[in-house]
Amino acid sequence: MAATSGLATIPVAASGTNWRRIGVAVAIAAALVLPWLVSDYRVFQFTLAGSYAVALLGLNLLTGYNGQISLGHGAFFAIGGYTAAILMHRLGVPYYLTILPAGAAAFIVGVLFGLPALRLENLYLALVTLSMAVATPQFLKYFDHWTGGSQGIVLRKPAAPTWLPIGNDKWLYYQMLVVLLIVFWAGSNLLAGRTGRALVALRDHPISATVMGINPVFYKTCAFGVSAMFTGIAGAMAAIATGFVAPDSFNVFLSISFLVGSVVGGIATVAGAVFGGFFIQFIPNLANDISDAAPWAIYGLFLLAFMYAMPTGIAGFIRTMAVRYAPKFRTAVGEQPTSQPGSHS
């Protein structure tokens, strides 16, 4: 997965597909073995990283592939998290049944938000979504009857069945891995086919795309809905994994860290979402030892550095290297358009 699914959304030729399959197989194998090599706390962190990866896939789909800038995906993450938490806490729904409703709730809000977004140019959409991110914590606190106010909601962490010889963290990790694989499978299929091409066409040449018969209203609204749905699913995953939701964890900086993860991983890629998820989970942990503010300073510097030096992110960088050094790649993916993130209007 990491190796080939660069910026391109056009299905690659046979040899490229093989490389991609090998990459995906290696990544999945590594993900399966991983919990047995690290401590339980790390397993928990990897679970969270997985949820971020799913959220970033949603953001990449919307901002990277479709060119609709969102600086407010933390709000959809919050909707997913709170839907799951309220279902579990107030209505006693088992945790594994809350993920789909969380996705559905975020999908509906996403579509509703996508309708006015149709009329906004990129810059104003960025402004509106940033404002949405700023307003989210206050909004959540207001409905304290449902959301528990600023105290948030504490959830019971799901326990592994007694007949399984693994700890709770590993059990949760594997379940979330299954969710992640399903979402990524769906997402990459969606983006590799007709829909993905339509989204990219609308990003790069909206007028030509419309002339070719691509319905902009349908595709852009759907992109918003599906993007929100993925991020909402991710929010539910994170809420289940941490066992806690509170308004102030869904502040504007959550949305900004999604943007950071997206840019660092590679904003118009599928694989980039995974790199980005790892980045925003582990870099702050490393940097926190220096100072409370250090993670954010590093985020800011990374944003600027990637924008100037590596605008296609880690995934794009790997692809460029692969094209340069692996001869098979050149024939497979060499001719693909290497658009920069946001090379659209």
Added chain:
Amino acid sequence: MTQLTQQILSGVATGAIYASLALALVMIHQATESVNFAQGEMAMFSTYIAWSLVQVGTPFWIAFVLTVVISFIGGVLIERIIVRPVENAPVLSHVIVFIGLLVIFSAVAGWIFTYTVKQFPSPFPTKPLLGGAVTGHDLGVIGVTFVMLILLFLFFRFTPLGLAMRAAAQNPESARLVGIRVGWMLAIGWGLAAAVGAVAGIMVAPILFLDPHMMSGVLLYAFAAALLGGISSPGGAVLGGLIVGVLENLVGTYLIASELKLTMALALIIIVLVVKPSGLFGAHAVKRV
């Protein structure tokens, strides 16, 4: 009735602050067609500079002037060093660079000055005036803001530099042909915006108290103000700021819980953008296909 006048007057005072920040946004938008998402954070950082100066014993108004000058220089440097390389890049790159700036300012402020909330002195008498209808600080804020607006108006209307900046923003190519250094005009525009933002920050800090997240809400209101007035119209932005300030106070007092104030600003932004994207006074953007 007293409460109503009181709410309206203090709304005008906060509105004047939103107006300043909205004006800073409009100035950069005029010149570069993009919105500086880091404007609030830059203002916050300027306010910390003023705070440090006051802490070491500088008299308030000297600290005020020094901060405005430092902010101006800082704004020019940011344009020259950070914004310039992405000048012709797509919108997404602009947005990402501005967000990068926002994050860096916020982090550096937190790093140097810590996240503890600090009191910021007000230079104006705090005792209530006009039979309790308005505080001295509110009146002072209104006064300072209007002096600043008049100075800016005179600058852009009557000085050669101000006219050159307007020319550079309106028609860069022709401006360059008559010998205006367009790049530097943009940099000065950034400097001025940073200075105006600094004034807004210093004026709002005694009300909100100083911490690294002080301006995020204010920036949201400033967005709403700029869009309501029309992002292509400086006068509109000022009026928009006053409207938003008064509206915030009245709606927050009489209609909805104060927890929903930010949501109200968000709703206002969406309504303006969807119903009348050019705002009350802005020019219609005509796009060539």
